[in-house]
Amino acid sequence: xxxxxxxxxxxxxxxxxxxxxxxxxxxxxxxxxxxxxxxxxxxxxxxxxxxxxxxxxxxxxxxxxxxxxxxxxxxxxxxxxxxxxxxxxxxxxxxxxxxxxxxxxxxxxxxxxxxxxxxxxxxxxxxxxxxxxxxxxxxxxxxxxxxxxxxxxxxxxxxxxxxxxxxxxxxxxxxxxxxxxxxxxxxxxxxxxxxxxxxxxxxxxxxxxxxxxxxxxxxxxxxxxxxxxxxxxxxxxxxxxxxxxxxxxxxxxxxxxxxxxxxxxxxxxxxxxxxxxxxxx
Amino acid sequence: xxxxxxxxxxxxxxxxxxxxxxxxxxxxxxxxxxxxxxxxxxxxxxxxxxxxxxxxxxxxxxxxxxxxxxxxxxxxxxxxxxxxxxxxxxxxxxxxxxxxxxxxxxxxxxxxxxxxxxxxxxxxxxxxxxxxxxxxxxxxxxxxxxxxxxxxxxxxxxxxxxxxxxxxxxxxxxxxxxxxxxxxxxxxxxxxxxxxxxxxxxxxxxxxxxxxxxxxxxxxxxxxxxxxxxxxxxxxxxxxxxxxxxxxxxxxxxxxxxxxxxxxxxxxxxxx
Numbered sequence: 209x210x211x212x213x214x215x216x217x218x219x220x221x222x223x224x225x226x227x228x229x230x231x232x233x234x235x236x237x238x239x240x241x242x243x244x245x246x247x248x249x250x251x252x253x254x255x256x257x258x259x260x261x262x263x264x265x266x267x268x269x270x271x272x273x274x275x276x277x278x279x280x281x282x283x284x285x286x287x288x289x290x291x292x293x294x295x296x297x298x299x300x301x302x303x304x305x306x307x308x309x310x311x312x313x314x315x316x317x318x319x320x321x322x323x324x325x326x327x328x329x330x331x332x333x334x335x336x337x338x339x340x341x342x343x344x345x346x347x348x349x350x351x352x353x354x355x356x357x358x359x360x361x362x363x364x365x366x367x368x369x370x371x372x373x374x375x376x377x378x379x380x381x382x383x384x385x386x387x388x389x390x391x392x393x394x395x396x397x398x399x400x401x402x403x404x405x406x407x408x409x410x411x412x413x414x415x416x417x418x419x420x421x422x423x424x425x426x427x428x429x430x431x432x433x434x435x436x437x438x439x440x441x442x443x444x445x446x447x448x449x450x451x452x453x454x455x456x457x458x459x460x461x462x463x464x465x466x467x468x469x470x471x472x473x474x475x476x477x478x479x480x481x482x483x484x485x486x487x488x489x
Numbered sequence: 490x491x492x493x494x495x496x497x498x499x500x501x502x503x504x505x506x507x508x509x510x511x512x513x514x515x516x517x518x519x520x521x522x523x524x525x526x527x528x529x530x531x532x533x534x535x536x537x538x539x540x541x542x543x544x545x546x547x548x549x550x551x552x553x554x555x556x557x558x559x560x561x562x563x564x565x566x567x568x569x570x571x572x573x574x575x576x577x578x579x580x581x582x583x584x585x586x587x588x589x590x591x592x593x594x595x596x597x598x599x600x601x602x603x604x605x606x607x608x609x610x611x612x613x614x615x616x617x618x619x620x621x622x623x624x625x626x627x628x629x630x631x632x633x634x635x636x637x638x639x640x641x642x643x644x645x646x647x648x649x650x651x652x653x654x655x656x657x658x659x660x661x662x663x664x665x666x667x668x669x670x671x672x673x674x675x676x677x678x679x680x681x682x683x684x685x686x687x688x689x690x691x692x693x694x695x696x697x698x699x700x701x702x703x704x705x706x707x708x709x710x711x712x713x714x715x716x717x718x719x720x721x722x723x724x725x726x727x728x729x730x731x732x733x734x735x736x737x738x739x740x741x742x743x744x745x746x747x748x749x750x751x752x753x754x755x756x757x758x759x760x761x
Contacts, residue, residue, distance in 0.1 A: 214493075214502055225502055225512065250522045253590030253759040258504070258512045263521040263756065265595075284612065297637050298613040305620070316624045318595060330598070330619055330631030346632065350623040351597070359620040363635070384523060400491025402504055402511075411491070411506040417517040418760045429593070431644050432629030436577065438638035438661025438699065459638070459699060460665035461545075470662040472638055481629075481646075484593075484760055486519070489509045 212257075215246060216392050222246055223392045223404045225258040260392075260405020265318065265416040267488040269380035273308045275358065277335065277345060279371040283364040297342040297457055297472075300362040308349070309356040309378045318381040319356050320416075320486075321349040322425045323374060326445045327486075329432040331361070333442050333450045335372045341365040344452040345372070356380060363452055377425075379488055381416065384408065414488045423487060430481025436474050443480030521595060521758035528584050528753040531654055535634065535641045537746040538660045541572035541698050571741045573610075573639075574698035576660040584652045588757050594652050596755015597624040598631070598645060604748035610701045611637040615747065627755075634747060637661070638699035645753060654751060661699050702743050 210228035217223070217238040224246040231241025238247050245252035249259040256262065283298040311317060321328045328349055335345040342365030347358050356378050362369070387406035394403040401412035418424075426445025434441045439453040451474045458468035494503040503513040512518050548565045587594070601622055606615045613636045619625060627645050634641040638661030645654055 212502060249520070250524070251589055253520060253522070253588065255590075256520055256759075257502075258518060259520065261523065263523050263758075264512075264518045265521065298611065299616070299618065299635050301614065301616065303616075303618075316597060318597075319626045321626075327628065329629045330625050330627055346618070348619050348625060348631070350620045350625045352623070357620075357623075359623075361618045395492060400506060402492055402506075409512075411504050411509075411511040414509075415511065416519050417510075417512075418519065428629045430629065430646050430648075433632060433642050433644075434630075435640035435642055435657055435659035438575070438640055438659050440632055440635065440640045440642070457637075458665060459661075467665040469665040472661045 210242065215243065217243075217246065218392055220247070221260075221387075221392070221406070223260050224249065224256065226252070227255040227257075229255060258404075258409065260387075260408045263384045264409065265381045266385070267379050267414040267416060268313075268382045269309060269311055269378065270414070270488060271309050272375050272377045274373060274375050275306050275308075276371060276373045277360060278304070280345075280362055280364065280368040282366055282368050283342070297363065297365050297453065300364050302362070304360045306358040306360070307355055308358050308376060309380065310354060311356060311380050312354050313380070313382060314353055315383065316351045316353060317356075317383070319349060319351050320379045320381075320425070320427070321356070321358070322377040322379070323347075325423070325425055326448075327425045327427045328376075329428055329442075329445075331433075331442075332444070333452070334360075334374055335369055336450060336452070337365065337367065337369060340452065340454045341367060342453050342457060343367060343369050344450070345369055365454075365457075379416070416486050416488050418484055418486055424485035425487060426483040427486050428481070428483050431478070432480065434474070434476050434478035436476035437470070438472055439474040441474045441476060441478055443478065445480075445483035447480055447483075449479065519593070519595075519758055519760055521756040522588060522591070523756070525754060525756060526585060526596075526652075528654075528751075531582065531584070531751045531753065533643060533654065533656050533749045533751050534580075535656060535658050535747040535749075536578070537744050538573040538576045538578075538639075538658070538698070540741060541574045541663075542741070543570045543572060543664065543700055544568070545570070568703060569739050569741075570700035570703045571743050572664070572698045572700050573660050573745060575662050576658065576698075578658040579655060581648075581653045581655040584654055584753065586651050587647050590759050591757040592647065593758050593760065594645070594647055594755050595758060596627060596645075596753060598627040598643075599624050599752040600633070600643075601750045602747060603750050604746060606743075606745040606747060608702045608743040608745075610639055610745060611699070613637070615639075615745070617749075624754075627753075633749070638701075639745075641747065643749075643751070652757075654753065663698050664700055701745070 226245040228242040229244040233240025245255035330348045331346045337343040428445045442450040453473045455471040455473045457472040460468045504511045630644045640659045642657040
């Protein structure tokens with residue numbers, strides 16, 4: 209009967225914690241059918257808990273950065289004044305970039321930026337109007353070989369938004385480490401750290417994890433936005449829905465008592481694709 | 490406790506470091522396959538939405554009768570609003586089949602716009618919203634472009650066992666009153682004889698969407714004026730709006746297509 213096993217295969221340089229595959233065979237022989245998750249982890253991902261050849265997203269920087277976002281004004285007004293008009297709405301031509309963290313890793317790292325308990329998606333609403341009117345402030349992280357940065361863009365309505373301060377928690381993950389030394393398993397009694405796979409995994413380091421308890425962040429799984437009737441919908445990892453364009457937004461001709469259009473607000477049914485809860489304890 | 494725990498009661502293996510659970514068979518680590526997948530120069534095309542047109546006519550009449558001279562002015566103006574009709578469009582391209590057991594893709598996207606709209610949409614220049622030519626740690630969906638009645642999205646997701654790049658475009662509903670023809674006066678007797686300031690406004694619609702652009706170049710004006718004596722019979726009197734087809738057609742110069750070159754790189758993995 210397949211079981212959960214921790215095995216080391218010195219000749220292959222493999223150490224793994226995994227659920228065995230069917231088929232039996234010698235437990236000490238990596239070529240046994242039962243050991244396929246250890247031998248071919250990329251094909252047996254569902255069976256693997258830990259494997260020294262897989263990247264476990266080691267967190268090397270964990271910083272919280274405060275950013276003050278400036279106030280912005282209302283939308284520019286009607287299109288073709290006097291002839292065709294609507295409730296005001298546009299995307300602001302002004303976009304702003306901020307520095308979050310200097311990492312100096314020399315490559316573009318994997319990065320997660322969290323606001324509250326949500327990890328930012330590309331274009332996450334960080335500020336809404338108290339009463340939805342079309343105004344919104346959105347942020348998208350991006351990376352260079354030296355920095356983690358934050359890109360802000362806005363939508364504007366009949367009123368803009370005031371200045372707001374936000375705290376962003378930035379998790380930077382390094383590339384997988386190169387194996388060092390000869391030991392597949394080593395325990396340091398002084399530090400209590402367990403080193404596996406020639407120190408490619410070390411319990412003294414921090415790894416992004418899916419764990420119960422603690423203070424996890426929601427990492428969206430699947431789509432995070434939808435569009436209908438010309439309007440966007442955002443769904444945060446925690447399931448919060450934001451439709452920036454209100455039902456009062458419509459288009460009509462000013463001349464004469466022309467009726468308004470249908471609302472230009474979102475009228476779809478997207479509620480998000482869920483999220484996994486991760487943290488780096 | 491620091492080290493490696495074997496828990497036969499709960500059938501669990503754990504690597505712990507004090508209060509931290511570093512790895513456990515309860516499933517904590519995210520395991521990424523070390524193979525970096527790269528997809529360079531993928532084209533994402535947001536097409537010019539279906540076109541429509543609204544043409545408006547405005548007529549105005551002035552009559553001045555004096556002892557010595559009568560003056561009559563009739564001004565007719567037509568204007569064209571170019572429209573984009575409502576649309577819900579989604580186009581996906583498969584990048585690669587996800588490895589067995591992989592349920593996440595962790596990576597980056599870099600965007601470069603190679604073609605942009607030729608004109609403002611609803612008075613607003615359509616600019617890319619995300620950062621351009623920079624690697625964006627991508628998670629789900631991004632808002633690429635937007636304005637009144639226009640939303641363009643990009644999704645990078647695993648769907649149907651494949652990593653897919655999905656373009657989505659949505660265009661809003663038709664402008665109010667756009668039901669064929671409409672005006673603030675009945676379509677007859679718009680110019681009352683000898684009535685100062687009479688006239689009207691009338692629209693003909695060949696559109697089911699959003700008016701996005703107009704300009705003075707799309708305006709054609711005819712002015713008829715003459716002087717005494719008039720009193721009872723102004724020349725070339727027109728008592729209603731003419732067919733808008735009798736006015737010169739101003740071709741639609743707009744094109745709202747946007748094309749992006751998209752680079753994607755990243756790793757497949759699984760939440761253990």
